[in-house]
Amino acid sequence: xxxxxxxxxxxxxxxxxxxxxxxxxxxxxxxxxxxxxxxxxxxxxxxxxxxxxxxxxxxxxxxxxxxxxxxxxxxxxxxxxxxxxxxxxxxxxxxxxxxxxxxxxxxxxxxxxxxxxxxxxxxxxxxxxxxxxxxxxxxxxxxxxxxxxxxxxxxxxxxxxxxxxxxxxxxxxxxxxxxxxxxxxxxxxxxxxxxxxxxxxxxxxxxxxxxxxxxxxxxxxxxxxxxxxxxxxxxxxxxxxxxxxxxxxxxxxxxxxxxxxxxxxxxxxxxxxxxxxxxxxxxxxxxxxxxxxx
Ligand code: SF4
Ligand code: SF4
Ligand code: SF4
Numbered sequence: 011x012x013x014x015x016x017x018x019x020x021x022x023x024x025x026x027x028x029x030x031x032x033x034x035x036x037x038x039x040x041x042x043x044x045x046x047x048x049x050x051x052x053x054x055x056x057x058x059x060x061x062x063x064x065x066x067x068x069x070x071x072x073x074x075x076x077x078x079x080x081x082x083x084x085x086x087x088x089x090x091x092x093x094x095x096x097x098x099x100x101x102x103x104x105x106x107x108x109x110x111x112x113x114x115x116x117x118x119x120x121x122x123x124x125x126x127x128x129x130x131x132x133x134x135x136x137x138x139x140x141x142x143x144x145x146x147x148x149x150x151x152x153x154x155x156x157x158x159x160x161x162x163x164x165x166x167x168x169x170x171x172x173x174x175x176x177x178x179x180x181x182x183x184x185x186x187x188x189x190x191x192x193x194x195x196x197x198x199x200x201x202x203x204x205x206x207x208x209x210x211x212x213x214x215x216x217x218x219x220x221x222x223x224x225x226x227x228x229x230x231x232x233x234x235x236x237x238x239x240x241x242x243x244x245x246x247x248x249x250x251x252x253x254x255x256x257x258x259x260x261x262x263x264x265x266x267x268x269x270x271x272x273x274x275x276x277x278x279x280x281x282x283x284x285x286x287x288x289x290x291x292x293x294x295x296x297x298x299x300x301x302x303x304x
Pocket of ligand 1 (some may be wrong): 100101102103106107108109125141142143144145146147160
């Protein structure tokens with residue numbers, strides 16, 4: 011695919027004018043179209059000049075590593091005995107936890123979507139790895155001078171046509187690049203057109219505040235993408251988390267903490283005042299009794 015999905019998926023209103031509001035870029039992967047050929051992985055390797063991957067026992071089972079920014083994972087399909095192939099890569103969250111966790115600003119959220127990494131700023135604390143709800147960032151443990159590695163989706167990935175090498179390399183159009191708004195519209199169109207095929211869900215549309223990598227499929231992708239279902243979240247009594255980014259939730263708690271502290275002080279002060287009043291009244295009463303006796 012030489013043209014970007016941005017060019018291929020125009021969204022026009024009744025007057026023929028573009029309805030686009032946001033310039034946020036994104037990748038839509040449709041698991042029903044993926045044949046597992048790994049051309050996307052190869053395109054990324056070539057574009058980013060990535061070295062040969064490390065032996066499997068050093069890697070996680072999703073195939074991502076310091077030398078692989080995207081991978082293909084085989085998961086059970088809708089029907090027994092069938093498989094689906096799903097791309098793994100950084101989700102480029104709208105409000106990324108990795109950015110919030112990084113103490114030195116090595117990870118940055120760009121206005122147009124990508125979450126980028128500056129190796130020169132990184133101190134190797136790996137807080138981003140702990141913070142990421144999708145378990146994406148990898149560390150180059152095998153290197154003497156290791157860095158964090160993950161999908162970049164920035165200008166350095168782009169090939170002719172403006173799309174990243176991974177989406178441009180896909181022979182089936184299973185993974186496409188474009189404006190997030192357009193891709194959400196396209197995903198919704200496909201689901202509505204074939205409700206008997208697709209699960210009625212766009213993974214990444216809302217979860218954890220929304221992401222710039224979104225998915226549609228004919229079988230659940232929650233496990234492979236590490237996105238809990240609403241039911242699972244509800245079980246843990248934190249259903250609201252699914253539609254809210256973690257930094258935003260943390261921010262809310264941080265914002266109310268001073269008020270909780272002040273409230274606590276006020277309660278303690280009231281108790282202390284009441285006790286003191288009780289003591290003074292008791293002392294006054296006993297002084298009066300002594301006066302009466304004398
Ligand atoms: S998926 Fe993880 S590494 Fe990627 S932007 Fe979100 S929090 Fe950061
Ligand atoms: S967006 Fe760039 S870094 Fe990410 S998988 Fe595609 S080519 Fe690789
Ligand atoms: S290139 Fe396209 S069809 Fe091949 S594995 Fe990647 S997403 Fe699937």
